[in-house]
Amino acid sequence: MSIDRNWKMALALAFGVAPGVGYAKLELVPYVAVEAQHDDNVFRDRDADEAEAVRGDRQRADTLLRYEGGVNSLYSVGLQTFNLNAAVNKVEYDRFSELDYKGHNIDGGMKWQIGSLVKGDLKLSDRRELQDFNDTNGSDERSLRDDTEGSLSINIKVLSDFELRPRGGARRTRYSRGNSRQQDLDEENYGLGISYVGRGTMAIGVEGVIREGEFIRRDPAPGQVEEYEETTIQLVGRWSPGEATSLDYAIGSSRRDNEGVDVKNDSTVVGMLNVSRVISVKTNVYAGLYRAISSADREGESSTIGTGVNAGGTWKPTQLISINAYSFYQREDFQNSTLINADREDKLKGIHLSAVYSPREWVNVTPSVGWEDRKSELASEEYESFIAGLQLKLLFPIR
Numbered sequence: 001m002s003i004d005r006n007w008k009m010a011l012a013l014a015f016g017v018a019p020g021v022g023y024a025k026l027e028l029v030p031y032v033a034v035e036a037q038h039d040d041n042v043f044r045d046r047d048a049d050e051a052e053a054v055r056g057d058r059q060r061a062d063t064l065l066r067y068e069g070g071v072n073s074l075y076s077v078g079l080q081t082f083n084l085n086a087a088v089n090k091v092e093y094d095r096f097s098e099l100d101y102k103g104h105n106i107d108g109g110m111k112w113q114i115g116s117l118v119k120g121d122l123k124l125s126d127r128r129e130l131q132d133f134n135d136t137n138g139s140d141e142r143s144l145r146d147d148t149e150g151s152l153s154i155n156i157k158v159l160s161d162f163e164l165r166p167r168g169g170a171r172r173t174r175y176s177r178g179n180s181r182q183q184d185l186d187e188e189n190y191g192l193g194i195s196y197v198g199r200g201t202m203a204i205g206v207e208g209v210i211r212e213g214e215f216i217r218r219d220p221a222p223g224q225v226e227e228y229e230e231t232t233i234q235l236v237g238r239w240s241p242g243e244a245t246s247l248d249y250a251i252g253s254s255r256r257d258n259e260g261v262d263v264k265n266d267s268t269v270v271g272m273l274n275v276s277r278v279i280s281v282k283t284n285v286y287a288g289l290y291r292a293i294s295s296a297d298r299e300g301e302s303s304t305i306g307t308g309v310n311a312g313g314t315w316k317p318t319q320l321i322s323i324n325a326y327s328f329y330q331r332e333d334f335q336n337s338t339l340i341n342a343d344r345e346d347k348l349k350g351i352h353l354s355a356v357y358s359p360r361e362w363v364n365v366t367p368s369v370g371w372e373d374r375k376s377e378l379a380s381e382e383y384e385s386f387i388a389g390l391q392l393k394l395l396f397p398i399r
Contacts, residue, residue, distance in 0.1 A: 143177035187213030
């Protein structure tokens with residue numbers, strides 16, 4: 001056997017693609033979908049009086065049609081897996097036609113592995129969607145939000161019971177309209193963690209992450225940059241007493257340094273706790289809580305400390321029907337808000353329900369309803385909304 005062939009065989013064995021070791025498989029599912037949705041508070045107004053003051057019309061509700069086409073794909077070869085999901089959509093409003101827009105959602109990545117010692121996860125995404133009207137500074141002019149993100153995480157086996165986890169990522173956000181209260185954003189993050197994984201049901205370790213970024217003001221001083229830096233150190237872990245139950249947790253401290261605002265050195269305890277449980281082949285549930293600090297991405301705000309809880313689950317009463325439920329409550333504490341010249345507290349709660357009916361392998365019918373309620377010390381931030389929708393989706397699997 002030649003030296004070249006030895007190298008080729010060694011690489012093939014490492015990546016799990018040698019004959020008898022790996023295999024290639026492609027799953028490709030193009031689809032088209034149409035959804036009708038009724039929103040009783042499109043612009044997230046506090047009430048009809050606010051709607052009339054802003055637009056000269058007390059009407060707040062509208063019905064929209066969303067047309068979408070896309071493809072979901074998965075390609076695996078040996079120990080490597082590639083995925084790409086891409087969709088384009090067009091949204092048309094019945095009453096407020098000035099809000100019509102075209103958007104897209106593309107995400108992909110690669111899970112790779114070299115032997116049993118190194119694993120990696122690469123993720124890339126790009127999305128365009130309509131900006132939330134609760135963040136438009138009292139304007140109801142349409143603004144589109146473009147988000148581009150990428151991340152890479154690596155797990156390296158050290159000795160027999162430890163893992164080293166370097167990671168990094170970047171994010172870019174842009175808004176199409178200049179008088180939005182939101183600011184454009186560029187951010188990078190990098191971190192390093194080490195965990196004891198052992199051979200039992202528990203993993204525990206420590207992780208440090210640094211985020212550096214800048215907000216780019218759109219109005220009234222275009223191009224003005226406001227930089228920030230966040231450093232987080234956490235104890236992280238996972239407990240899996242069995243295949244049906246898992247618990248992930250993290251607790252630590254974050255420090256946020258914001259340039260150009262009075263409160264420069266905000267810090268707080270941060271963490272999260274997520275629990276999931278498979279009750280039966282038909283039912284699974286999950287619950288979680290979190291606490292985090294971030295720079296408010298709106299002009300006139302400093303750091304935001306967010307605390308929240310959520311719970312949900314999936315129930316499959318038959319092979320053809322799946323019912324999903326999700327509820328949440330979150331509190332946002334805006335530090336040093338110049339909009340009210342004091343700290344500010346907002347509270348948001350909501351519930352979302354949906355069901356998927358699949359009479360055939362290539363047909364999905366999905367009714368959905370959702371309700372949200374926001375309370376704030378800044379009156380213009382308050383709103384209540386109810387949304388109901390019905391989607392028809394046709395799939396064309398290629399195998």
